Amino acid sequence: MSSPGIRTASFALVLTCALLLSGCSKRESDDYRQPYQGGDAATGKKLVTQYQCGACHKIPNVAGAGGLAGPDLEKFGRLSYIAGGIPNDPPRLVAWLLDPPALKPGTIMPAMGMTEQEARHMAAYLYTLR
Numbered sequence: 001m002s003s004p005g006i007r008t009a010s011f012a013l014v015l016t017c018a019l020l021l022s023g024c025s026k027r028e029s030d031d032y033r034q035p036y037q038g039g040d041a042a043t044g045k046k047l048v049t050q051y052q053c054g055a056c057h058k059i060p061n062v063a064g065a066g067g068l069a070g071p072d073l074e075k076f077g078r079l080s081y082i083a084g085g086i087p088n089d090p091p092r093l094v095a096w097l098l099d100p101p102a103l104k105p106g107t108i109m110p111a112m113g114m115t116e117q118e119a120r121h122m123a124a125y126l127y128t129l130r
Helices: 004-029 043-048 090-098 116-126
Strands: none
Touching: 043 116, 090 116
């Protein structure tokens, strides 16, 4: 036997726990540092070589990728921002790879003419760089 006051308090406690847990799962799913599921990192690494990203960027373990015109991508997966001000999350990274000047007018990084799926593969690879 429980009183209405105890039942109300128990319900409030359960509701509070449920709200806290739902907040935790949302934050976890929004974490851009989680492995990117929209592409294949091995294919992305090949595409990084094919599109000659190393002409402008230093990229570890990519042959000939010692460029200095763009930033070093060694720890790209840990960066909070792309191009110094664009939040580094998968949708924005894919958009950035497809058309950098559309997101940051005046950038020297050109649109390379890749497909959206190629950009997803490249994003998957870039997030492995930590």
